[in-house]
Amino acid sequence: MQPTENVLEIRDLVKDFPGVRAVDNVSFDIKRNTVHCLVGENGAGKSTLIKILTGVYDRTSGRILLNGEEYNPRNPRDAKQQGMSTLFQELNVVDQLTVEENLTLGMEDTTFGFTRKTDKINRMVGVLNSIEPSIKPRQLVSSLSVAQKQIVEISRAVAAESDIIIMDEPTAAISESEIARLFNIIKGLREKNVTVIYISHRLDEIFELGDYVTVLRDGKHIETKPVAEIQDRSELIKMMIGKTVFEQYTPREIDCPDTILEVKHLSNHRLNDISFDVSAGEIVGFYGLVGAGKTELARAIYGADNYEGEIVFKGQKLRPSPEKAIAAGIALVPEERRSQGLFTILTIRGNVPVMNMAKISRKGFINDATERKVTSEYVDKLKIATNSVEKEASKLSGGNQQKVVLSKCLFADADLLMLDEPTRGIDVGAKSEIYNLIRQLSREGKTIIIFSSELPEVMNICDSIYLMYDGNLKSTMRNGCDVNSESILHIVTGGE
Amino acid sequence: MDSITTGVSSKEQPNVTTILKESTILQMDRSATLRANIKRFYIYIVLVLIVLVFSLMKLDQVTFFERGHFLSPDSIINLLRSAVPILTLSGAFTLLMISGYIDLSVGSAMSLAAVVFAWLILNGFSFLPAFVITLILGAILGSLNGYLVMKLRITPVIATLVTLSLFKGIALLIVPDGSSAIKGSAEKVMPAWINDYARKDVLLGLPWAFWVAVLVILLLVIVQRKTLLGKYATAIGGNRIAADLSGINAVRIVGLLYVMVGFFAALAGMARASYMSLGDPLSGDGMELDCIIAVLLGGTAFSGGEGSVAKTVVGALIIICVTIGLMTVIPAYWQTMAKGGVLVAAVTLNHLLVREKAKA
Numbered sequence: 105m106q107p108t109e110n111v112l113e114i115r116d117l118v119k120d121f122p123g124v125r126a127v128d129n130v131s132f133d134i135k136r137n138t139v140h141c142l143v144g145e146n147g148a149g150k151s152t153l154i155k156i157l158t159g160v161y162d163r164t165s166g167r168i169l170l171n172g173e174e175y176n177p178r179n180p181r182d183a184k185q186q187g188m189s190t191l192f193q194e195l196n197v198v199d200q201l202t203v204e205e206n207l208t209l210g211m212e213d214t215t216f217g218f219t220r221k222t223d224k225i226n227r228m229v230g231v232l233n234s235i236e237p238s239i240k241p242r243q244l245v246s247s248l249s250v251a252q253k254q255i256v257e258i259s260r261a262v263a264a265e266s267d268i269i270i271m272d273e274p275t276a277a278i279s280e281s282e283i284a285r286l287f288n289i290i291k292g293l294r295e296k297n298v299t300v301i302y303i304s305h306r307l308d309e310i311f312e313l314g315d316y317v318t319v320l321r322d323g324k325h326i327e328t329k330p331v332a333e334i335q336d337r338s339e340l341i342k343m344m345i346g347k348t349v350f351e352q353y354t355p356r357e358i359d360c361p362d363t364i365l366e367v368k369h370l371s372n373h374r375l376n377d378i379s380f381d382v383s384a385g386e387i388v389g390f391y392g393l394v395g396a397g398k399t400e401l402a403r404a405i406y407g408a409d410n411y412e413g414e415i416v417f418k419g420q421k422l423r424p425s426p427e428k429a430i431a432a433g434i435a436l437v438p439e440e441r442r443s444q445g446l447f448t449i450l451t452i453r454g455n456v457p458v459m460n461m462a463k464i465s466r467k468g469f470i471n472d473a474t475e476r477k478v479t480s481e482y483v484d485k486l487k488i489a490t491n492s493v494e495k496e497a498s499k500l501s502g503g504n505q506q507k508v509v510l511s512k513c514l515f516a517d518a519d520l521l522m523l524d525e526p527t528r529g530i531d532v533g534a535k536s537e538i539y540n541l542i543r544q545l546s547r548e549g550k551t552i553i554i555f556s557s558e559l560p561e562v563m564n565i566c567d568s569i570y571l572m573y574d575g576n577l578k579s580t581m582r583n584g585c586d587v588n589s590e591s592i593l594h595i596v597t598g599g600e
Numbered sequence: 601m602d603s604i605t606t607g608v609s610s611k612e613q614p615n616v617t618t619i620l621k622e623s624t625i626l627q628m629d630r631s632a633t634l635r636a637n638i639k640r641f642y643i644y645i646v647l648v649l650i651v652l653v654f655s656l657m658k659l660d661q662v663t664f665f666e667r668g669h670f671l672s673p674d675s676i677i678n679l680l681r682s683a684v685p686i687l688t689l690s691g692a693f694t695l696l697m698i699s700g701y702i703d704l705s706v707g708s709a710m711s712l713a714a715v716v717f718a719w720l721i722l723n724g725f726s727f728l729p730a731f732v733i734t735l736i737l738g739a740i741l742g743s744l745n746g747y748l749v750m751k752l753r754i755t756p757v758i759a760t761l762v763t764l765s766l767f768k769g770i771a772l773l774i775v776p777d778g779s780s781a782i783k784g785s786a787e788k789v790m791p792a793w794i795n796d797y798a799r800k801d802v803l804l805g806l807p808w809a810f811w812v813a814v815l816v817i818l819l820l821v822i823v824q825r826k827t828l829l830g831k832y833a834t835a836i837g838g839n840r841i842a843a844d845l846s847g848i849n850a851v852r853i854v855g856l857l858y859v860m861v862g863f864f865a866a867l868a869g870m871a872r873a874s875y876m877s878l879g880d881p882l883s884g885d886g887m888e889l890d891c892i893i894a895v896l897l898g899g900t901a902f903s904g905g906e907g908s909v910a911k912t913v914v915g916a917l918i919i920i921c922v923t924i925g926l927m928t929v930i931p932a933y934w935q936t937m938a939k940g941g942v943l944v945a946a947v948t949l950n951h952l953l954v955r956e957k958a959k960a
Contacts, residue, residue, distance in 0.1 A: 427849050430846075445845070447838045448839065449838040454835075469827055
């Protein structure tokens with residue numbers, strides 16, 4: 105078969121959901137053996153498009169040509185067999201098995217139920233070796249890092265002779281050094297006759313990695329062009345949101361420098377003797393790479409994990425329980441909004457007041473009218489895009505879900521608001537709304553602690569920046585003109 | 601005042617609905633509404649259908665039982681009287697399942713309560729003290745389950761399977777050797793008023809036990825829909841991690857639900873004992889299955905999070921109608937199997953209608 109120039113051609117693709125057209129007449133081509141980036145705000149239609157390509161959703165109308173032939177996968181397995189592999193954020197490897205067993209999982213050669221050593225295994229191990237020689241076939245997958253697991257999955261896709269590997273935010277959960285390694289591998293995939301569809305919110309990655317970029321907005325196709333023809337980030341951002349959004353930190357004085365939170369010699373299985381103070385009204389940022397212990401610190405302060413040491417809040421020693429922390433005036437916006445922050449089976453109205461039900465109930469009975477009123481106030485205040493407070497939280501986009509979680513924490517009337525990765529996986533527009541909200545809350549006298557693995561985020565809005573590495577608090581600095589990102593990166597990667 | 605929203609740079613929210621043609625929206629809404637309505641009302645339809653089928657059968661030609669029409673006042677009263685234990689118990693059971701937990705020991709707790717209640721009355725206690733003591737016992741049995749599951753963190757199925765055996769064992773121990781139940785004998789006479797509670801007509805031909813069950817249901821419908829307990833049960837069942845991080849004390853809430861289930865199991869057990877005028881240590885057998893099926897028929901997810909006490913009641917009535925209906929038309933040996941068959945059909949139908957389509 106003569107290989108076509110375009111590995112994938114999408115023509116007039118439409119996907120309707122009840123009340124929403126998620127993909128609206130999208131047409132573009134993906135050239136063979138390139139890295140093709142897909143960008144857009146949340147709700148732009150990226151995930152829907154990917155789910156159609158991988159057979160999770162049926163399209164409403166339109167055509168897709170894979171290698172010049174009609175492509176209409178019935179389900180993800182079918183998509184895979186036709187040459188469309190996906191590297192999901194939730195990795196599809198079995199921790200308890202070895203690398204080798206994982207590579208052949210589901211396609212073992214067997215005799216009477218016993219697995220046989222065959223050429224297939226050797227070929228797969230060969231592919232893995234050519235991609236990443238440091239991973240040993242006999243190693244247990246549980247001993248691998250997230251990035252190494254991704255590499256195992258990529259190898260499996262390459263060995264299965266996939267034409268296309270779709271990567272959905274592969275760098276979201278891995279460290280900077282591993283990102284570099286992963287990028288080298290992705291770049292090398294071109295020579296292995298593999299096309300990569302790469303989805304990321306980190307725009308820098310697109311310039312480093314991409315050959316082509318397609319921008320989607322509100323379900324529509326905005327532009328597909330070579331990355332080399334794009335001048336800079338702001339041009340890309342303009343295409344994504346149709347307007348420019350930029351914020352810069354301006355140094356400011358804290359009015360009331362009373363200490364509100366004192367953390368003394370905090371240690372647990374992931375934290376090592378951490379001490380610091382936070383002044384009332386301050387915005388503090390904890391920055392570190394993934395695995396530095398930020399989430400663990402947030403959870404310890406909140407009382408969700410056990411610890412040794414002492415946490416004093418407003419002069420009172422805290423007891424380790426989220427219930428007590430909330431009562432004392434602390435709220436946490438957790439790292440994973442869907443699995444830790446949101447009740448997806450409940451409506452917006454069910455979610456917003458849940459941390460402070462006392463405020464909308466009397467003697468254990470909930471006052472529905474107050475609940476509705478309070479919820480619509482937050483919907484207005486935080487501009488949650490919905491037509492009703494009765495909409496199920498699961499049906500909102502990521503940014504709006506995060507606003508619901510934020511509302512929930514704000515309604516708890518906390519004086520100290522901790523936000524763990526407040527803008528992860530959220531589009532640029534919603535991000536800037538959340539930053540403005542944080543600044544506003546701080547002006548109203550709330551104390552904010554942000555735990556983030558995005559340096560620009562911390563540098564844009566935090567008054568103080570605390571750097572973490574491997575469970576230790578390495579350095580503390582006031583934000584301002586003398587703060588430079590190079591020295592920060594040096595520290596959080598383990599430099600002294 | 602500088603409100604929270606000022607300074608937010610994105611003025612236009614991406615409003616996806618605007619890009620849709622009106623007609624498509626209407627069409628989609630209509631099919632979605634239809635689906636939602638089917639989901640909402642089909643269980644009532646199932647109940648009506650089952651009642652209809654049994655009513656249309658010519659029962660006078662059936663030789664096994666000399667009974668009247670399925671919908672005659674007598675048989676309705678009979679049906680409702682037999683429904684008392686499951687009506688009493690399944691509401692609290694629903695709340696527990698909404699929170700994502702389960703109690704397999706309810707049948708044994710019921711039996712134990714029946715035995716204890718009968719023993720107390722046989723040994724000279726008057727009604728009220730025996731009633732209160734048995735209720736307290738039920739709450740204690742429930743709190744034992746709650747302790748094992750919530751404090752010691754034993755898997756609910758295992759913990760309550762163990763207590764199922766334990767409660768039943770105690771009930772069997774209380775019954776004297778050579779007897780199958782706590783009942784009147786030559787030496788000790790069971791007071792005749794023991795069956796006043798579950799048999800004596802107080803209103804519309806129905807006894808106290810029935811009206812208490814109705815009250816319990818109303819109470820629990822309100823608890824589920826209007827109170828913090830109901831809301832927190834949903835939150836815990838819907839997302840346990842988020843519930844913990846939202847400061848909801850799951851140990852306390854679910855522990856309380858276990859106590860409630862034990863309490864209402866005792867109430868159901870006493871209704872059974874009063875109805876039979878004896879304390880049968882096997883009288884609650886199979887109750888856990890009836891409760892689970894009633895709850896599932898009512899649309900509560902086995903994994904928790906969603907559910908409705910009111911619909912469980914409809915599910916419970918379906919089970920009772922099937923049981924009683926079959927009793928009138930088929931030989932006894934076939935009844936258990938036939939009941940199983942009908943319930944498998946009902947649960948399958950429920951699953952097919954209620955589940956969300958994977959492909960939207």
